[in-house]
Amino acid sequence: MFEKNHSQLPFVPRFIRIRDAPFYLGMDKNRFNAEVRPALTEIKIGTQGIAFDRNELDAWADDYVRRVGTPGNQKLEKETWQKNQQGLPKGTVSGTSIKLSKEKDFMKALAQVTSKKRSAT
Numbered sequence: 001m002f003e004k005n006h007s008q009l010p011f012v013p014r015f016i017r018i019r020d021a022p023f024y025l026g027m028d029k030n031r032f033n034a035e036v037r038p039a040l041t042e043i044k045i046g047t048q049g050i051a052f053d054r055n056e057l058d059a060w061a062d063d064y065v066r067r068v069g070t071p072g073n074q075k076l077e078k079e080t081w082q083k084n085q086q087g088l089p090k091g092t093v094s095g096t097s098i099k100l101s102k103e104k105d106f107m108k109a110l111a112q113v114t115s116k117k118r119s120a121t
Contacts, residue, residue, distance in 0.1 A: 039060055
């Protein structure tokens with residue numbers, strides 16, 4: 001997200017430099033410059049640096065989601081889940097049980113350890 005030496009930071013900086021701001025919002029720099037930058041306050045850093053306040057970037061993103069976002073198809077997800085559950089006994093759910101395979105592996109290992117060792121002759 002940021003320069004290589006900043007990628008390991010345990011936090012997101014408050015001021016995000018202009019080169020990183022489009023990536024922060026998940027878009028290319030041309031779209032950022034056309035749609036987002038005009039709505040933000042530019043913060044001068046040093047003589048040439050420009051940054052944006054992360055809170056303003058987040059506020060822009062929240063507003064964008066409200067304007068153009070669409071809710072997921074929750075009905076489809078619920079129908080798919082219910083369809084996958086049909087044919088199972090009441091109270092059970094589908095999935096992969098690892099308990100049985102762990103028990104088999106344990107019993108196999110136990111049998112190997114407790115069995116009489118063969119002589120080397």
